[in-house]
Amino acid sequence: MTINDALHRLLLDNLTTATLLLNSQLCLEYMNPAAEMLLAVSGQRSHGQFISDLFTESPEALSSLRQAVEQAHPFNKREAVLTSVTGQTLTVDYAVTPLFSMGETLLLLEVHPRDRLLRITKEEAQLSKQETTKLLVRGLAHEIKNPLGGIRGAAQLLSRELPNEELKDYTNVIIEEADRLRNLVDRMLGSNKLPSLSMTNVHEVLERVANLIEAESQGSITLVRDYDPSIPDLLIDREQMIQAVLNIVRNAMQAIAGQKHDMGLGRISLRTRTLRQFTIGHTRHRLVVKVEIIDNGPGIPPELQETIFYPMVSGRADGTGLGLAITQNIISQHQGLIECESYPGHTVFSIFLPLEQGAPTP
Template sequence: MLQQELLENISTGIVGLDADLCVRFLNPAAEAMLEMSSARIAGQNADMLIAMPQTWVETLQQARREKHAIVRRGLTLRLHNGSETQVDLVVTPLQDGGPLAILAELQAIDRLLRISREESLLSAQEATRSVIRGLAHEIKNPLGGVRGAAQLLARELPAGELHEYTEIIIREADRLRDLVDRLLGPNTRPTFELLNIHEILEHVCQLIRVEAAGHLQLDKDYDPSLPDIQGDRPQLIQAVLNIMRNALEVLSEQTDARLQVVSRSQRQFTIGSKRHRLVCRVDIIDNGPGVPDALKPSLFVPMVSGRANGSGLGLSISQSIINRHGGLLNCNSEPGNTRFSIYLPMDATHA
């Protein structure tokens, strides 16, 4: 019982097989890695776990035949959904004569690279926000003085055309102040409460349908078993709306515009330096032209936009909101398939 509990709580994927190479056990990390449930695959042959399983099965057979551990570094596994994952594979034959004859350990290499990349991304985003906060302070203080001086000057001037100039100064000062406030994102701390993520997604989908005015095919694929999460409803609505509105603008000139919203749970997922037993993942997928390669490194940087009329603030604000919820927002894009993925912890507690 203790061994079972240990296997279920480690981040390495573990596949237990009997002497006939039939699957008897997958721990949660292996289920997430192979996108296969233990209940569904139990009793089936190991070659059913992945597509194109030749090297995988040969390694298992070799370990069974030679009765010692076999290691394969950088093995590429193709999953049944068409995606690929790179792993370090260690196959160990067991000698105790129990129901399990072989243990296969799967350490995802791409997952480690992803974690390192995300830690760098979170660090860069925090540095960017610190710079913006400092810049906002330096701008808003003298801006308030300029506006106040313009108001005092307007009172002293005789009525006439000169008032037009002070009105311009006040109006432009207000515009700059609003821009700085938008750069800073939401100016209130999140108020956390239990939320149904699908209620938020449905609310945003209704808004997008109205804005699209029949121009968009909107598909939804929800996991109804997802439990409630801790979050700030208005802020999460704003984060999702910014992403979907950004996609809608990209698709505006496309006749076959399609947007898909998918919700799933994901086990043993690391955000920054913290590993969560369970996270809520929301994918927002569009079939637009994709993010230009030159824009990808700075996609979430404020004031950076790939559109002539874009403000470059929507995605930055969404990333800031998701980060405040202890989550992560990232993007994978190629022509015809751009996927923004929101990860929100379902085991998080907030003060």
């Protein structure tokens, strides 16, 4: 290998853009470390493999690659959805450039992941809405709690002046309702207490939730555990995390119980996995834990999916709409992320928690 060849290889190996080189049969000749990281495969072990053994997109995409070889025609594709060999889906932009070397047409693929950018944009919008909602709730809470205190105090004074004990039932109703509204407002505000962090096995949290749900459901729900036992302990607040997961699982149980049609026995799955090089906010983490709560209930109505983490938003007539708002607040304090995907018969709440964490967020 010449000095120039070594320099070219060094440049390719240190590019942050995922780069692959295919021969005329669409088999892998080279991939740089950025591509290995993106596709979660080894370039050395994958050498000579057909492109579909690395990732799949569509039959049309293969035809376009073959046409690029035959006609030496470069092309770009935007927001293509690739499925890696690990089953992970990736949204990417990629450019294909034909190259000529020793009488053969090679294809240079430059792959730019869009998932990170799309997730950052979505997260920023979600966090902005969350902060706006917090300000509105705090302002509303202040305006409600002040007159509530006056109403409660006046009812207590009036109760002392009433000549008939039976009339005090009415003032007691006023006092009790004022207390109920105050407690509701306090729940909307959430706790300002920072998490009490300690090294905890995430499966202890899930098992605690599973035991509670099994006791509440009395056999009407099948709980499926799909754990990755290799996940190390996390620096989390155990009680807060139990509350966060319990809110989601309990919502799933209630949604399944409220189904009008027969979809068979209700099922809730608790699944844990690790993900490498995952972005939360503007921080890219080497390793995160992904906790999925999956149910086969009726799903979340499409019109509610963008607002389910707002306070007072609920799909049930008797719901308070506070459970998921509290859950999101807890996950945010742990520098994590929560996402939801739902359609009839399949709802997934995904919680992402970094394995390395800084100071908790107030």
